[in-house]
Amino acid sequence: MLKITNLSATVGEAAEAKGILNGLTLDVPAGEVHAIMGPNGAGKSTLSYVLTGRNGYDVTGGSATLNGEDILAMDPETRAAKGMFLSFQYPVEIPGVPVMTFVRTAINAQRKARGEDEMSAPDFIKRSREVGKTLNLNAEMLKRPVNVGFSGGEKKRLEIYQMMMLEPKFLILDETDSGLDIDALKTVADGVNAMRDPSRGMLVITHYQRLLDYIKPDKVHVLAKGRIIKTGGPDLALRLEKEGYDGVLGEAA
Amino acid sequence: MTTALRDFIRNPTAAELELVARYGMQPEDARRERAFLAFAETGLPHRRMEAWKWSDFRASLKSLDRPKQAAIPDPLPHDGALVFRFTPSGFAYPKTLPSGISMLAKREVQAFSSAEDLPLGALTAALAGSDSKPATLLFEISGRDLPRLHFVFEGAGEASFSRVVFLLRPNAELVVTESHLGGVGMASALSEFTLEAGAKLTRTIYQRSGPEDAIGIASTLTLDAGAAVTQTTLAFGAKVSRLETRVVHRQPGAHLTLNAAYLAGKGFHADITSHVRHGAPECVTRQLTKGAVLDGGTGVFQGKFLVPRITGQHTDADMQHQVLLLEDGAQVFAKPELEIYADDVQCAHGNTSGALDDAQLFYLRQRGIPERQARGMLTEAFIAEALETADETVRDVMLAEAQDWLAS
Ligand SMILES: Nc1ncnc2c1ncn2[C@@H]1O[C@H](COP(=O)(O)OP(=O)(O)O)[C@@H](O)[C@H]1O
Ligand SMILES: [Mg+2]
Numbered sequence: 001m002l003k004i005t006n007l008s009a010t011v012g013e014a015a016e017a018k019g020i021l022n023g024l025t026l027d028v029p030a031g032e033v034h035a036i037m038g039p040n041g042a043g044k045s046t047l048s049y050v051l052t053g054r055n056g057y058d059v060t061g062g063s064a065t066l067n068g069e070d071i072l073a074m075d076p077e078t079r080a081a082k083g084m085f086l087s088f089q090y091p092v093e094i095p096g097v098p099v100m101t102f103v104r105t106a107i108n109a110q111r112k113a114r115g116e117d118e119m120s121a122p123d124f125i126k127r128s129r130e131v132g133k134t135l136n137l138n139a140e141m142l143k144r145p146v147n148v149g150f151s152g153g154e155k156k157r158l159e160i161y162q163m164m165m166l167e168p169k170f171l172i173l174d175e176t177d178s179g180l181d182i183d184a185l186k187t188v189a190d191g192v193n194a195m196r197d198p199s200r201g202m203l204v205i206t207h208y209q210r211l212l213d214y215i216k217p218d219k220v221h222v223l224a225k226g227r228i229i230k231t232g233g234p235d236l237a238l239r240l241e242k243e244g245y246d247g248v249l250g251e252a253a
Numbered sequence: 254m255t256t257a258l259r260d261f262i263r264n265p266t267a268a269e270l271e272l273v274a275r276y277g278m279q280p281e282d283a284r285r286e287r288a289f290l291a292f293a294e295t296g297l298p299h300r301r302m303e304a305w306k307w308s309d310f311r312a313s314l315k316s317l318d319r320p321k322q323a324a325i326p327d328p329l330p331h332d333g334a335l336v337f338r339f340t341p342s343g344f345a346y347p348k349t350l351p352s353g354i355s356m357l358a359k360r361e362v363q364a365f366s367s368a369e370d371l372p373l374g375a376l377t378a379a380l381a382g383s384d385s386k387p388a389t390l391l392f393e394i395s396g397r398d399l400p401r402l403h404f405v406f407e408g409a410g411e412a413s414f415s416r417v418v419f420l421l422r423p424n425a426e427l428v429v430t431e432s433h434l435g436g437v438g439m440a441s442a443l444s445e446f447t448l449e450a451g452a453k454l455t456r457t458i459y460q461r462s463g464p465e466d467a468i469g470i471a472s473t474l475t476l477d478a479g480a481a482v483t484q485t486t487l488a489f490g491a492k493v494s495r496l497e498t499r500v501v502h503r504q505p506g507a508h509l510t511l512n513a514a515y516l517a518g519k520g521f522h523a524d525i526t527s528h529v530r531h532g533a534p535e536c537v538t539r540q541l542t543k544g545a546v547l548d549g550g551t552g553v554f555q556g557k558f559l560v561p562r563i564t565g566q567h568t569d570a571d572m573q574h575q576v577l578l579l580e581d582g583a584q585v586f587a588k589p590e591l592e593i594y595a596d597d598v599q600c601a602h603g604n605t606s607g608a609l610d611d612a613q614l615f616y617l618r619q620r621g622i623p624e625r626q627a628r629g630m631l632t633e634a635f636i637a638e639a640l641e642t643a644d645e646t647v648r649d650v651m652l653a654e655a656q657d658w659l660a661s
Contacts (some may be wrong), residue, residue: 054615080621092616096634102620105630110621145634162620 001030001201002051002170007062008226009050020046022226023062028170031198035212036205037237038223039245044205045089047223048174052086053079066170080106081113083169087159087176089205094146099158100128102146103165110166131164135191152179160191171195171202177211189214209241224249261293267316268439269296275380275412284362285388289379291368298372298495307553307586308524310373313493314467317411317438322463324407324436328654329459329647334403334430337390341410341437344386353396353425358387363418365443367473367499370528374471374497377443381416388416394452395422401646402429408436416443421452421480428455428644433470435462435491441469448480450504456482457644459651460496461489464520468494476500476507476536485643486513487651489658490523490550497526502536511540514639516658517550517583524553531558531565531595538570543639545632545659548582557590558600565595572602577609577635579628629659 004026010017020043028034038044049057051064053076064072071079094102108118119127132142135157147155156176163171173192177185192202192215204215212220212234220237222230222245230236230248240248261276262269276289295302299311335354338345350356360382368375382388392402406415421427433440440462448454454474462468468491474482488496500509515523529538544552554574559565576585589602609631617627633656643651 052619054619055611075624076615076618077621077623077627080619086619088616088619092610092612094613094616094631094634096637097630102617102630105626106617106620106622109623109626113621113623166620 002028002066004064005062007064008060009046010058010060011046011056020226021050024227026221026228028201028203030201032218033202033204033215035217035220035237036203036223037220037240042223043226044223045174048086048172048205051172052076052084081110085163085166085168085171087163087173089174091147091155091159093148095148097146099142099144099146103162107166127165131161135161135187137161153181153184156180156188157184160188164191164195169200174205175207177206177208186214209237212237222248262296265296266311268314271317282362284364285379288362288365288368288375291375292372292379295372308493308495310467310493314439319409319411319438320436320463320465322465323409324434325461327405327432327434328650329403329430329432330650331403334401336403336405338405339413339415340407341413342383342386351399353394353399355393357391359389359391361388363389370499371471371497373441373469373495374443377414377416377441380414390417392419394419394425394427397426399427404431406440406442407434410437412439413437414441419446421448421454423449424451426453430457430644430647433460433468435466437466439467444472447475448477448482450478450480452480454482455644456484457647458486462491464492466491470496472498474498474500476502478504479506481508483510483642485640487640487655488513488515488523488525490515490517490521493522495524495526500529502531502533505533505535507536509538510642512639512642513542514636515544515552516655517546517552519547519549522551526555528557531560531568533564535567540572541639542574543636544576544585545579545636546576546583546585548580550583552576552585554587557592560593560595560598560600562594566597568595568598568600570600574604576606577632578606579609579632626660629656632659
C-alpha cells in the first residue's frame with residue numbers, strides 16, 4: 001500500500017531550508033492501521049505534508065509509493081484523486097465557501113480526475129445527511145463556511161466528515177485527537193473505525209496514547225529526529241505513555 | 254473647423270480634436286457650451302491631474318477608433334424589465350411605460366452642476382444627443398412596485414455619449430440595472446439621480462468590454478431626508494476605465510450602500526472612484542470595494558468621505574477596500590481618504606492587499622480540487638461579499654460571470 005523508503009526532506013526556502021526528515025522508512029500494507037508517535041518537533045506533521053505535496057516541503061532523497069505508484073512527483077490534487085487524504089492537525093478556515101459546496105466540488109473534481117461520473121446532487125445530500133448524523137454534525141453546520149466559527153472539536157469532526165464523504169484509499173490523521181473531549185474522541189474514533197477496510201491503509205499520528213485505546217493500531221512507530229527509530233505493537237504506545245519518550249528513546253539510541 | 258474651436262484645448266491630441274469636432278457639429282446651446290468649456294479646461298483627464306494620476310485617459314486614448322472586439326453579449330436578464338438601449342447614434346426604448354414612470358427625451362442639454370468635478374461627465378453632457386438620441390433623457394419616478402429599468406450601453410462605433418437624469422419623488426422606489434458592454438472606442442455615460450424624501454434606489458452596474466475600449470461611467474446621487482441608495486458594481490475594466498460616483502447626503506437620515514467588485518485581467522484597467530459628502534446630520538454610508546487583479550492588470554480605488562464640521566454631525570460611515578493580487582505583476586493603486594471636521598461621528602476605513610493564502614490553497618488542493626479551480630473558488634468567495642447587495646434579479650448572473658472570469 002504505502003511504502004516510504006529512506007525519505008529525506010527539507011522545510012523552508014532554498015537558503016534557509018532545514019533538514020527535517022532524515023532517511024525515514026515505513027511500510028503500511030493495505031488493511032493495516034499504523035500509529036506514529038513522537039515528541040513535538042520530531043517531524044510528524046512534516047511527514048504528512050511531504051506525503052500530500054505541500055509547497056515548501058521539498059524531498060531531497062528517497063521515495064514514497066502508493067500501490068507501487070510514485071506519489072512524490074504528483075501535485076497535491078492528483079495525489080488526492082489517487083486516494084491520499086490528510087486530516088489536518090490545524091484545519092484551515094475558508095470564509096465564503098460553504099462546507100457542502102466545498103465537499104461536493106472536491107468529490108466531483110476527484111471523480112473527474114479518475115474518469116468517473118459526477119455524484120448527483122440528491123445522492124450527495126443523502127450521503128451527507130448520513131455521515132453528518134454519525135458525527136453529530138447537523139445540517140445547519142454543513143451550510144456554514146468551512147471551519148469558520150467552528151470550535152476545535154467541531155473542526156476535527158469536520159475533517160472526519162470530509163474523509164467519510166471522500167472515501168479515500170489512504171488516510172493520514174495528524175493529531176486528530178488534540179482538542180477533543182472524550183465524547184468527541186469516541187465519535188471521531190467510531191468514524192475512523194468505520195473506514196477500516198482490507199483495501200485501505202491508515203497512518204495515525206498522535207502525541208498521546210489515548211487515541212489508540214479507541215483506534216487500535218496494528219503497529220506503532222516512534223519518530224524522532226526525522227526517522228523511525230523504533231517499531232512495535234500496541235504495547236509500545238503504552239510503554240511510551242509510562243516511561244516517556246526519553247526512557248524509550250534513550251534505550252534506542 | 255474654425256480656429257476658435259481648435260483653441261478650446263491646449264495641445265490637443267488626435268482624440269481631443271475629434272471631440273472638438275463632434276462638439277462643433279452639435280446645435281448651439283449655452284448649457285452645452287458651458288459643459289464643453291468645463292471639459293476643455295483640462296481636455297481628456299491625464300496623469301498630471303491629482304484625481305487622475307492613475308487613470309490617464311489622454312495617454313490611453315490617442316485617437317477615437319472603433320475597437321476590433323464588438324460589444325459583449327449582455328449577460329443580465331432582460332425578462333421582466335423595461336429595456337432602454339443606447340448605441341453611438343441610437344436610442345431604443347419601450348413603447349409604453351407604466352404609470353409612475355414618466356420619460357422625457359430632450360434635445361436640449363440640461364445644466365450639469367458637477368462639471369468641474371467630473372470632466373468625463375461634462376464631456377458627456379456636452380456631446381450627448383444626435384438625431385435619434387436625446388441630449389438628456391429625463392425620468393420622473395413617482396410610484397413603487399415598478400418594473401426594473403434596464404439600461405444597455407453598447408457599440409458599435411468610435412464614440413458614444415449618453416446621459417440619463419432621474420428624479421425620484423418622495424417615497425418612490427426604483428430598481429435600475431445597467432450593462433456597459435463596450436464595442437466603442439470611447440463610451441461615456443453620465444447618470445444623475447436625485448432622491449426626494451424617503452425615496453429608495455437599488456442600482457446595479459455591470460461593466461465589461463474588450464481590451465481596446467475606453468469607458469467612463471460618471472454618476473451623481475443626491476439624497477434627501479431618509480432616502481436610501483444601494484449601488485453595486487461589477488467591473489472588469491477596459492483599456493482604461495473609470496467608474497466615478499459622487500454622492501451628497503443633502504438632508505438628515507439618508508442611507509447609502511456603495512459596493513463594488515473589480516476584476517482586472519492582463520491589459521485591463523479598472524478604476525473605482527467615489528466622493529461622498531455628508532452634507533446633513535445623521536446620514537449613513539457603507540462602502541465595500543473588493544478587487545482581484547492578474548499579472549498585467551491594473552486596479553485603482555479612490556474613495557473619499559467628506560464630513561463638514563456642522564452639517565456632518567452624527568455621521569456613521571465606513572469605507573473598506575480589499576484587493577487580491579493574484580499574480581506577480583498585478584498592479585493596484587489605492588487612496589482611501591476620510592476628511593472629517595465634525596467631532597461627533599463614527600467613521601472608519603480599511604485598506605488591505607495581499608495574495609491568496611497558501612494554507613487555504615493547499616487545503617483545497619489536498620481535497621482534490623485542481624489549483625486553478627481552487628484559486629477561482631477562493632477568489633470568488635473573497636469578491637462575493639461586495640456583490641451580495643446587487644439586485645436579486647441579477648446577483649447570481651454577476652457571481653457566475655465573476656466565477657467564469659476566474660476559471661478562464
Ligand atoms: N514551514 C516551516 N518552516 C520552518 N520550519 C518548520 C516549518 N514547518 C515545520 N518546521 C520545523 O520542522 C520541525 C518539525 O516540525 P513538525 O513536522 O511540525 O513536528 P511535529 O508535527 O512532529 O510536532 C520543527 O522544528 C519545526 O519548527
Ligand atoms: Mg505536528
